[in-house]
Amino acid sequence: MSTVFNFTFVPWFRSVAPYIHKHRGNTIVVGIAGEAIAAGKLEKLAQDLALIQSMGVDIVLVHGFRPQVNEQLRLKGHEAKYSHGMRITDEVALDCAQEAAGQLRYEIEAAFSQGLPNTPMAGATVRVISGNFITARPVGLIDGVDFIHSGLVRKVDTDGIQRTLDMGAMVLLSPFGFSPTGEAFNLTMEDVATSVAVALQADKLMFLTEVPGIRVDQNDPESDIDTELPLADAKKMLAALPSAAQPTDTAFYLQHCIRACEGGVDRSHILPFSVDGALLLEIYTHDGIGTMVVDEKLESVREATMDDVSGIVALIEPFEKDGTLVKRDRTEIERDAGNYTIIEHDGVIFGCAALYPYPEERTGEMAALTVSPQTQSQGDGERLLKRIETRAKAQGLQSIFVLTTRTMHWFVKRGFVQVSADWLPEARKRKYNWDRKSQVLVKKLS
Numbered sequence: 001m002s003t004v005f006n007f008t009f010v011p012w013f014r015s016v017a018p019y020i021h022k023h024r025g026n027t028i029v030v031g032i033a034g035e036a037i038a039a040g041k042l043e044k045l046a047q048d049l050a051l052i053q054s055m056g057v058d059i060v061l062v063h064g065f066r067p068q069v070n071e072q073l074r075l076k077g078h079e080a081k082y083s084h085g086m087r088i089t090d091e092v093a094l095d096c097a098q099e100a101a102g103q104l105r106y107e108i109e110a111a112f113s114q115g116l117p118n119t120p121m122a123g124a125t126v127r128v129i130s131g132n133f134i135t136a137r138p139v140g141l142i143d144g145v146d147f148i149h150s151g152l153v154r155k156v157d158t159d160g161i162q163r164t165l166d167m168g169a170m171v172l173l174s175p176f177g178f179s180p181t182g183e184a185f186n187l188t189m190e191d192v193a194t195s196v197a198v199a200l201q202a203d204k205l206m207f208l209t210e211v212p213g214i215r216v217d218q219n220d221p222e223s224d225i226d227t228e229l230p231l232a233d234a235k236k237m238l239a240a241l242p243s244a245a246q247p248t249d250t251a252f253y254l255q256h257c258i259r260a261c262e263g264g265v266d267r268s269h270i271l272p273f274s275v276d277g278a279l280l281l282e283i284y285t286h287d288g289i290g291t292m293v294v295d296e297k298l299e300s301v302r303e304a305t306m307d308d309v310s311g312i313v314a315l316i317e318p319f320e321k322d323g324t325l326v327k328r329d330r331t332e333i334e335r336d337a338g339n340y341t342i343i344e345h346d347g348v349i350f351g352c353a354a355l356y357p358y359p360e361e362r363t364g365e366m367a368a369l370t371v372s373p374q375t376q377s378q379g380d381g382e383r384l385l386k387r388i389e390t391r392a393k394a395q396g397l398q399s400i401f402v403l404t405t406r407t408m409h410w411f412v413k414r415g416f417v418q419v420s421a422d423w424l425p426e427a428r429k430r431k432y433n434w435d436r437k438s439q440v441l442v443k444k445l446s
Contacts, residue, residue: 019284024056025389025446026203027165028283031193033247034064035210036273037104045208046111048279049170050126056446057283058165060196061128062173063108064189065100066247072096084142085244085252089149089186097186101174105130108172127169133157134192136177136185151177151185153192156199194256198263201379205260205268206279207253212272213291218250227288231261231295257293264379268293301383303391304340304352309333311349312340316370324406325368326433340368341387343380350375353384355391355400358425362398363442365428369402385414393445400445403438416441 032045053059069087070080073096081088089097112126135155139147154177164171173196175187190207197205217223218241229237235258237250244252257268271278271290282288304312312333319325333340336354343351350372357364366388371380392400401424402411408418419442421432432438 016284020055023203023283025058025386027058027060027200028052028204028206029060029062029193029197029200029202030279031062031189031205031207032064033189033207033209033273034066034068034104035247036208037063037107038067039273041273042107042111043114044276045273045279046108046114046126048277050112052279052283053126053170060161060165060171060173060200060202061108062175062189062193062196063104064175065097065104066189068100068104069093069096072100082245083145083147085246085249086139086147086150086188087186088145088147091149094149094184094186097176098184101176105172105174112170127167128172129164129167129169130172130174131157131160131164132178133161133171133173134177134187134195136179136187138179138185149184149186151179151187153177153187153195154179156196158199161196161200190253190256194260194263197260197265197268201264201382203266204283205257205265206282207256207268207270208273208278209247209253209270210273211248211253211270212274213270213289214250214254226291229291229293231258231293234258234261234293254293257291261293261295264382266294266383300344301387302342302344304337304342306334306337308340308342308344308349309337311344312337312342312352312368315349315352315372316368319370325370326436328368341384341391343371343384351380351384353388355388357392357395357397358427359395359397361425362396363425364392364395364397364400366400366402381410382414389443389445398445399442401440401442403432403440405436405438408439408441411441411443414443416443 030049036045049059049061073080073093076092076096078092087093109128112128133156134153136151137154139150139152161171173192175189175192177185177187179185193205213225214229215221215223216226234254238254238258241251244255246252253270257270260268269282269290269292271282275289278289282290309330313330316325320327339354339356341353342349351370353369354367355364356367369381369384388400402416404411419440421440423440423442424432
């Protein structure tokens with residue numbers, strides 16, 4: 001091995017390490033345009049996705065099949081029909097879509113099954129599991145146009161998908177859904193990927209597409225790509241753009257990125273499949289590639305300071321009064337301010353949680369998890385939990401636990417397991433209020 005290689009590889013690998021740590025345990029939904037598969041990119045995409053999964057990332061893969069369905073229609077002498085940026089799916093088109101979906105699923109599963117020596121997939125064990133995770137509804141009539149068997153996502157089986165991810169498998173979804181009566185609907189990859197990302201509250205939604213991203217100057221096709229687009233700016237841009245009729249239109253993927261971020265997804269991306277390793281470049285390098293749409297409010301998740309004590313007190317006080325939280329004196333919060341993580345929107349604290357470590361037992365208590373009623377059901381509780389888990393791992397803790405009387409099911413759905421109060425560290429057991437009868441729940445950290 002050459003000395004030159006050593007001096008280039010080692011610094012590079014060290015620079016990548018923080019991103020490996022950052023994304024471990026994250027959930028990423030990847031939407032791959034059918035054009036990428038038609039262009040022969042599947043083998044390398046499978047290799048990159050297997051590599052990403054091996055570094056602790058949960059992946060939901062949604063494939064498109066627009067060119068494959070069009071090819072099936074051409075072979076049958078049937079015209080492909082579109083309106084409002086969606087396919088009009090008649091009986092023939094539905095048959096073609098089912099054939100294309102079956103063939104692509106076979107090809108994708110085969111790509112993840114390769115394990116030849118001296119290839120990037122050598123030694124990789126990637127289980128790919130599909131299922132009827134999507135319930136659909138018909139598009140119906142729009143402006144007098146009947147979309148027949150074209151549909152939209154009605155419901156996502158998040159529990160089923162999450163259980164599959166927890167098994168260590170990659171979830172593969174085709175753009176198909178079924179109604180409660182068993183009727184099949186042809187969906188779009190973009191709608192499925194976005195709906196799944198929002199339902200799972202994924203950390204990232206990534207579209208691998210035929211476009212390089214969003215141009216800084218919409219009137220100049222040679223202008224630079226806008227690598228980071230705040231959500232507010234993205235919404236203004238979309239409002240000024242004409243409705244998208246085809247995937248190469250600027251508004252086509254942008255509208256789905258905006259919908260994802262508004263639904264609680266941390267970041268959404270538009271990446272070019274023409275660039276080899278685009279997924280790796282976006283996830284594991286500082287500059288990335290393509291365009292990232294981000295809600296700037298997410299940047300306000302941070303550790304608390306003494307200046308935040310008043311805001312924390314005001315946030316948790318109503319929950320202390322109704323008995324949801326144990327009463328804490330202001331002096332106690334001031335003393336432990338450094339233990340708190342907060343979510344701050346426009347100078348106002350809308351969420352908080354504290355971590356009290358018990359290093360000898362390699363565990364820590366997450367306490368005072370609170371989200372303002374104004375922002376509940378927007379994923380702030382999830383973000384606080386993830387930040388507390390990150391802080392706990394950084395301190396070498398192997399688990400975190402909570403004591404609760406009213407929100408047990410919320411924690412169970414997020415990987416906590418109920419245990420006896422006797423499990424508590426001795427120092428915490430001495431402070432346990434047996435009259436309150438709080439449930440003790442523990443989550444192991446990977």
